[in-house]
Amino acid sequence: KIPDIDKDGVPDFLVFAAIGQEIKSCFYSGTFGKQMQFSGSLHLPGLIGHLLHITKSGAHYILFYTAKALFAYSLKELCHMAVGPASAALASLKEDADWEMAMRHKARQVPLASSGDIQYVTKMSEKPGSHILVARSVMLELVNGQQLSSLWVVGVPHILREPVLGAFGPDEIAVAIESRVSHEKKKGDNCGGPPWRHQV
16 A cells, blocks of 8 residues: 555555566556556565555655565555656655665665575564664564664564564564574563573
8 A cells, every 4th residue: 555646535556566577557546446557676586575565754655575675665666667757657756865874875785784595574562663673584684664774683583474463562562483492482672682481
């Protein structure tokens, strides 16, 4: 679900389709469900998944991740690719200055401090500017959702499933991770420390 692109007062939808190594972006009207007469494409070989993120300034970004890297494209940029610079649809879309400054601009790659294959990417909450959790094959990294700086990196070997978010203690939000070594491990979002572990 994305802001109103076709200016009919109803939010619209953006759908991605993989065609070989190309990712096609298709815009659909939220009113009629019809595909709009424009689309764009990105070259992202090995794409695993994507995530919609809204910054504190209200800018919409799509996070795409492969095993090796995390990329971020603003909705404005994706729309620009599809309709060109003269479209009136671009007027209501924005980009975030912090994100544009932090990214390696040409590649649209988000700088990460951790290593290993990326398995999952998730937001810590639905609030604008929410922190972003990156789960790699042997590490977890929490990325600041506004400045894109790394808040902490911790080693977690053999992560088996997507981390689960919840209120497991006095911390605002915490993460439960299942790994092959210790089947349940909880980590707080402030420092990544494990308040408790439980082995099954």
